[in-house]
Amino acid sequence: MRRTSFADMNCSIAQSLEAVGEWWTLLILRDAMMGVTRFDQFQARLGIARNVLTTRLQSLVDHGILAEVQYQERPPRFEYVLTAKGGELWTVLTMLRQWGDRWSAPAGVPVEAVHDACGHVTRARLVCSECGEPLRGGELTLRHGPGAPEGGVLPA
Amino acid sequence: MRRTSFADMNCSIAQSLEAVGEWWTLLILRDAMMGVTRFDQFQARLGIARNVLTTRLQSLVDHGILAEVQYQERPPRFEYVLTAKGGELWTVLTMLRQWGDRWSAPAGVPVEAVHDACGHVTRARLVCSECGEPLRGGELTLRHGPGAPEGGVLPA
DSSP states (O other), X not given: OOOSOXXXXXXXXXXXXXXXXXXXXXXXHHXXXXXXXXXXXXXXXXXXXXXXXXXXXXXXXXXXXXXEEEEETTTTEEEEEEXXXXXXXXXXXXXXXXXXXXXXXXXXXXXXXXXXTTOSEEOEEEEETTTOOBOOGGGEEEEEOTTOOTTOOOOO | OOOSOOTTSOOHHHHHHHHHOXXXXXXXXXXXXXXXXXXXXXXXXXXXXXXXXXXXXXXHHHTTSEEEEEEETTTTEEEEEEOHHHHTTXXXXXXXXXXXXXXXXXXXXXXXXXXXXXXSEEOEEEEETTTOOBOOGGGEEEEEOTTOOTTOOOOO
């Protein structure tokens, strides 16, 4: 069996990748989170071919991650703004940025994040929603949840 | 300008995507984190073409995310195990899983994670490394860090 889509894989990671699992898509979202909204801005910042950008933006709209908002009537012009669903991807991008900072930024981090509330340069840490203690990768045990189908994906 | 690689973009997200920015790669890593190590196991679980899997595994080895370990001499057989660098991607996959759980799992989560230390089903929460308070997406201000080049990527 060869797959061309992950929509039928009952796994939230696969479902997410169906929406955002591609380089350009995540870089478009990175820029959207930095306040970019207009086609020409995305195009200039990313150096992406216009037809590829058009396709990617439409896919993000179709997945409910970006919304098209008209900002000019004549001629009609639209900008792309993050929805609530799209905005929540900041967690994924933050973890990806921090991982890159740690393993692929020998000259120091290119971008740092200041936590507005405390004023310090911050790294996001993961803690348990239940006990509040820091989470480590080896300390999570995965098991079927209420939405698990027959043959759902679990540890080998 | 059209790009075919992101290696020259001085941005840790782009650098990370250079290593892991592709559907299969992240699903291979998902399975590696679930304990899968052998080619035939990956192949059977993912339904991926063997030549594609070979290419993806080699790329992950080249990026230092997986290591090849010989487990049999005659004939020589290798398995693929996560390196420290690869293992730290659990944060990215966890955020991606949780985002998919929230937005693409109407029948309930297919997989849930138990925090071994406290015994509860957990969701990872992001907190500030400096003040310990919960982080929200809109509360981070990005600015150039010590490794920022001329023309580095920043808010629009």
